[in-house]
Amino acid sequence: MREKGESRGEGKKETAVVSQSKLLVHPAESADGVSHRITPESAGWRYVGFETRTLSKGAKSKLDTYGTEVCVVILSGKARVTAGGFDSGVIGERMSVFHGPPWSVYLPPHCAASIEAATDCEIALCSAPASGGLKARVIKPSDVGTLTRGSGTNARHVRNVLPEDAEAESLLVVEVITPGGHWSSYPPHRHDRDALPEESYLEETYYHRLKPPQGFAFQRIYTDDRSLDETLTVGDGDVVLVPKGYHPVGAPHGYDLYYLNTMAGPRRIWRFHNDPAHEWLMA
Numbered sequence: 001m002r003e004k005g006e007s008r009g010e011g012k013k014e015t016a017v018v019s020q021s022k023l024l025v026h027p028a029e030s031a032d033g034v035s036h037r038i039t040p041e042s043a044g045w046r047y048v049g050f051e052t053r054t055l056s057k058g059a060k061s062k063l064d065t066y067g068t069e070v071c072v073v074i075l076s077g078k079a080r081v082t083a084g085g086f087d088s089g090v091i092g093e094r095m096s097v098f099h100g101p102p103w104s105v106y107l108p109p110h111c112a113a114s115i116e117a118a119t120d121c122e123i124a125l126c127s128a129p130a131s132g133g134l135k136a137r138v139i140k141p142s143d144v145g146t147l148t149r150g151s152g153t154n155a156r157h158v159r160n161v162l163p164e165d166a167e168a169e170s171l172l173v174v175e176v177i178t179p180g181g182h183w184s185s186y187p188p189h190r191h192d193r194d195a196l197p198e199e200s201y202l203e204e205t206y207y208h209r210l211k212p213p214q215g216f217a218f219q220r221i222y223t224d225d226r227s228l229d230e231t232l233t234v235g236d237g238d239v240v241l242v243p244k245g246y247h248p249v250g251a252p253h254g255y256d257l258y259y260l261n262t263m264a265g266p267r268r269i270w271r272f273h274n275d276p277a278h279e280w281l282m283a
Contacts, residue, residue: 021230023221027052027237033061036239038205043241047170047264048203049127050239055079055117065111069130071139071162071173072105072113073260077121081105083113086136090118093141097209097258098177101144101159106137106168124207126162128170128264139166154281156184164269172202172263172270178217181253187281188220188246189272194265199273202265204242206249208234208257215255221247224275246275 022044027035038050049068052075053061063070072081078092091103107113109130115123145160160166162173178184194201208217213236222229223245232240240247251257263270274282 021232023230023241023243024232024234025239025241026235027239033059035237036207038239038241043203043205043243045203045243047128048205048262049125050205050207050262051125051127052122052207052237053115053125054122055115055120057117057119059117061115061123063113063115063125065107065109065113065127067109067129068127069109069134069169069171070107070111070113071126071168071171071262072107072115073124073126073161073173074103075122075124075260078118079121079123080116080118081107081113082116083107083111083136088138091138092118092121096211097175097260098211098256101141101146102161102175103141104139104161104173106134106139106162108132108134108136111136124260126171126173126260126262128262130169134167134169137167150186153182154186155179155182168268170264170268172261172268174261174263176259176261178249178251178257178259180251180255180257182251184249184251184257184259186248187278188222188248188275190223190244190246190275191263191265191270191272192244193273194267196267196269196271198271200265200267200269200271202263202270204247204261204263206240206242206247207260207262208236208238208240209259210236211256211258215252217252217255217257218250219247221245
């Protein structure tokens with residue numbers, strides 16, 4: 001997925017500020033409204049791409065999907081997505097990622113698209129390799145399956161935007177709301193081995209937002225042998241890359257946490273392995 005035009009201004013700048021950890025990417029201001037542009041090359045993996053763009057009312061942003069399928073998630077505000085003979089109409093109704101499930105658009109590979117902001121809006125572009133064969137379509141909030149997973153301080157609220165049973169070739173896209181004081185992606189699990197039916201290999205990005213936005217959260221990423229073991233302090237708008245390992249998330253008291261997951265791998269199926277040390281919690 002590459003950008004073909006600018007939403008605002010003509011100059012190009014770096015679109016991501018990288019922290020000391022290679023797994024934590026901070027948002028950056030840019031003339032074209034892009035705060036994240038994560039590619040398989042920049043992440044050092046094969047499948048997942050992720051972008052966020054902020055558009056002012058009336059602005060247009062172009063993209064070409066090339067050899068990827070793209071899920072355009074309207075994070076906030078309203079926008080219109082067109083591509084060839086496809087026209088989503090003006091979609092979007094929530095003013096914050098914390099206010100209900102999103103409107104989204106699925107775009108197939110080799111597709112030249114345009115996104116026009118009907119109001120000030122924020123969008124996310126989740127991408128992964130695909131060969132084609134599916135048509136562009138709107139994913140309405142009513143199409144998004146919602147559920148509460150876990151209980152007590154392990155309860156979190158899931159919105160399945162592009163789950164396994166929805167039409168796509170590689171992409172899995174999900175939103176999660178973790179209330180303040182709760183844990184998510186917990187007990188710790190991993191999905192870094194292509195070993196079905198027990199476990200699937202899926203790369204993953206976490207795009208984090210906080211309410212109120214001055215808050216913070218924690219995400220730990222670690223492997224069994226601790227060759228990778230990092231605990232990251234996450235701020236509003238940060239992206240965490242999960243190339244492998246367990247990856248639990250904690251939201252401090254008083255700050256609700258939203259994250260948007262983009263996952264993809266050689267096979268489009270989510271099968272995970274819990275950390276044996278903590279699997280007793282499932283009982």
